[in-house]
Amino acid sequence: MDTNSKASPLDLSSYDFRLDPSFIALNPPTNKEDSKLLVYERAKDKITHTTFKHLFDFLPKDYLIVMNDTKVIKARFFGFKNQKKYEIFFHKEIHSEKSKQAFLVQIKGKVKEDDLINIKEGLDVKILKLLDSGFREVEFIKEGKALELASVLSLLEDIGVIPLPPYIKREASAKDLLDYQSVFARNLGSVAAPTASLHFSDSMLTYLKKHYEYLFLTLHVGAGTFQPVQVENILEHKIHTESFFIDRQNLQKLKDSTKIACIGTTALRTLEFLHGCDYKLEQGECDIFLHPLNPPKKAKALLTNFHLPKSSLIMLVASMIGLEKTLELYELAKSKEYKFYSYGDGMLIL
Template structure:
């Protein structure tokens, strides 16, 4: 398939710049796959489409204040660093601007010396490996010096950093939020539980793999960047029980989907406690083994994310739904509206 097969026209004014005051009041487009039908609702109404015995799977990763601004010790030049993955100990895979100026051996200082780093390696995708040096606890230093890494298409300043975190964020490690989960409130989660809907958590630390652009004409030649995931024994047991009783597994977000499909692929369609790195790339013709439905936001043209939802709902149906979303002025991307595919 060609990259152009996943293109669509998106007016810039539909890219949401700020989150809504009430998380769950965003709009919700419901795609009924069997009937090839679209319906328009609000997110808090998603509970009406789930049945007792179904299971929502949420990604409990927590976004780090992963953007750092530093100075090269040798020249005094400014550099911007985005933490992607902790490799081991104090070594981190990062993106750097300007990357070409940061060679192996270069030292960078942040916050008047509270944090320093040395470039110890380069990565195939143009990233770097930095080895950090500091006193105390790394995450406390990062909280003091780092900024929330909002996507580049968001130009507005975020008044409350917590609005770029899900209400259930727990496991530190992401360079970006699993944005489909931003619509949930504690109140909505309580209502879901009272209705008899199971809530399970997985962890996938969102990094370059989720957002890396597709730069090849034939999408099958695209290589995903690996991201760390984890499924607990408790979650595996819950999912196996739900499946055995005929309940549906509804994934919240593409990151949860990629984790669930990775585990199911590696275990023959069941679930078990595992952790590791996944570079799974889901696009049309992929046969889903884990999920029965998906909650997701509206994605960028030509992105791996729109390819994933096209694999689940069908490319033509998805592109028609996106055209409707543009016509109806749905809000797109991280702080935008949501889609429920059933």
């Protein structure tokens, strides 16, 4: 990682860094509260190395804590056509000209429109349209009828496998069913976990609810969260969109609050999107791209993990503390042997 002052916050290459595979957490910690936590206090330019069990020693008690209660779908599943096995990755419900009950999936293997992939007796995935990069518009057909979203999500809970991040090459285990969900996950819809939330134990959540004002919103995390930015001028990047939901009472609470700490980048992106539309939407598609030239205007603190190079997530971190400080803290984290990515350690920005 180049930490010199000439790095431009608009250049994609400025967000690239080398990370030895040994720094990437491939399994969750044995004890969530023992994960490392780097605390950066902006006003003092102060860095503290601690663990998650001490999070509340740093997080001010007068802050409103905003959490994302999305739940990860068992989005990977398998089917057969002409005795050939196909791996299918469910993404989300979409609007389609061909069906009122259409969904976006990725399929490994060649298919054509109108093909049927058999999932189990009486259940098929019908190919409606071929899109780029292996994406397909499909219907789930059961006994001749197209299934609605609620039925599809219920089905996936029965037949699917939890979708670990693409850099984790092992198969998901029974332990991942628990560890790749936050303790407050409740609304099915994500294909990736909001990873800062994974650090919370039941006892930490109980403490938070007792000593802080808090609220939940829902933003369903898409697979785009893992995609690196591809254009050298990051202003040309088209950010992925993700569906969000929040009730009217919590929307008003966000509007009225002046001290807000977000648990994870998904909570922060949703907050800033809602702020940008003057808190008028209770649901919609979040497409805000936060970077050093478009910093947060509402959030005062962020709990997050250490992210992939060239990702929109490391750019979001830089939107809060600047590119130079982000590079500095990532290098420091490596020198202190912090673990990176979804199952890794965390950073609290105050």
